[in-house]
Amino acid sequence: MNPVATTFFFYFLSAIAIICAILVITRRNPVHSALLLIITLLAQAGLYLMLYAPFVAGVQILVYAGGIMVLYLFVIMLVNIERAQLEERFNKQWVVGALATGALGGLLLFIFVKGRSIFPATAHMFPEQVNTQQIGLMLYRDYLLPFEIASLLLLVAIVGAVVMAKKRI
């Protein structure tokens, strides 16, 4: 089945993602930032669906928008945000930081526009129906060692988070 209105949905989702990302780093209230970041992540999940990656889109919604952002909201509730709302939002070197990063962005755009011919014009069409199956096979066949290392990393992160957030060990 041919995709419909690809151009419109690409620009729609990209605009939502970028506008909400800009709002994330400019809002004063961290709760608003977290909620806008969830909208950005959901728009990115839509972009993954347009790139024929339904499994990654599902993981993005479940793990990122559902798990990690709930963790962020819990921590925002734990710390005192009334005081943070009265203070200066940006630090002293914000002009230099924004200028340097803008230069980096200009360089990236320049490289993309100059080197657009190195990307193949026609993309492969991977079948969506077996995407999850193929990713599972690759995870357990080709990437078994990185998979185990990732599980070990998550275990270390759990222990480290508990140790650091606990009052006395």
Add this chain to the structure above:
Amino acid sequence: MAEIGTLHYLVVAAALFIIGTIGVLTRRNVLIILMSIELILNAVNLNLVAFSRLYGLHGQVFSIFVIADAAAESAVGLGILIAFFRNKETVNMDEVDLLKW
């Protein structure tokens, strides 16, 4: 209108990456800095998935590893933030000076 190719996705990912980097460099609140790091990791994920359309599924598998790393990073970072808030009663990055003399 033109066909949406890999380059369009790369430009969107670059924009998100730049926005995240500006957030890390300019904000004072540690929570917003951690959220900006999430934005950066998401931009990398978008690049990986966009290239996996051209070169096979390896990019999608790697983006799952990046998501696992992001979960570990945010858990440890928020643990450090809670420990710091308990000591100094602030969440501002430029007041983190316990190791300075």
